[in-house]
Amino acid sequence: MTTANKRVAIITGGASGIGRETSLQFARKGDRVVVADFNEAGGQETVRLIHELGGEAVFIQVDVSNQQSVNALVQQAVDTYGRLDVMFNNAGIGGAGPVLEQNMDLYHKTIAVNQHGVAYGIMAAGRKMKELGIRGVIINTASVFGFLASPGTFAYHATKGAVIMMSKSAALELAPYGIRVVAVAPGAVDTPIIQGYKNAGMLDSMRAKVMGGELTKPETVAKSVYLVSLDEAEAITGSVVMVDQGYASFK
Structure with missing residues (x-):
């Protein structure tokens, strides 16, 4: 494949966690990666790691809200x-x-980042793929908490439920252009967000409800995102792919 024909992937939240690992995964497979994040230092570090692998990447700062x-x-x-x-x-x-x-400032920020940020990404990428005539794929991070309730995460649940339905709706509308839209729903993933719940006593409970008794590694989610992006997954659109080690089933 020539450089001009190599795939290009934008990954928001690429400065850490699932975003960083997904950026590395795509780069290892030969894709060119646009690492996007508000955190410039973390995003540039992801680019450095990709360059160490011999991959091609750039960092672009973004405020998804x-x-x-x-x-x-x-x-x-x-x-x-x-x-x-x-x-x-x-x-x-x-x-x-x-x-x-609810801290209403935090409530509105959560909606702006988790929900509106995904909506803006769907719209911008969908328009550009249509304009370029590319049969691309838009993948959105939802969560098992878009299906399952737990105390203390009211706004987060609302946003992840919205991501699921936005993915389904957009998939229906973008299908005529050959553009797929898929949501992935991680469970208990070992990321900074989950680690923030240490003081709430949630981590032990999460570990008890997943296969193997350990939190999912971000690189495991990254591999699933990459698989969904491939042409071989062409029949997967409007779907929610559970990447949760059985969390939603065992709960």
Whole structure:
């Protein structure tokens, strides 16, 4: 495959956790990666790690809660590499807090990042793929907590439920252009968001409800995201792919 025909993947939240590991996974497989994050230092570190692997990547700073910033991200990626094949809308924050004790600033920030950020990514990538005539794939990070309730994460549940339905709706509308839209639903993944629940006593409970008794590694989720992105997965669209070690079933 020539450089011009190599796939190009934008990965938001690429400075850490699932986003970093997915960036590395795509780079290992020969794709060109646009690492996107608000955290410039972390994003540049991901790019450095990709370059160490011999991969090709650039960092673009983005605020996914701002539609103009997301639009600019997609345009800059295409200006840099000439195409867009994969959009992984992965950036997210925890948004913990009981329903009757919501910090409204945090509530609105959680909605803006986790829900609006995904919506902006779907719109910007979908328009660009349609314009370029690319049969691409848009992958969105949902969660088992888009299906299952637990105390203290009211806003987070709301956003992840929204991601699931936005993915299904967008898949229906973008199908005529050959653009797939898929949600992945991780369970208890060992990321900074999950580690933030240490003081809430949730980690031991999470470990008890997954196959093997350990939190899912971010690189495990990254491998599933990559598989969903392949042409061999062409029949998977409008679906929610559970990447949870059975968490939703065992709960």
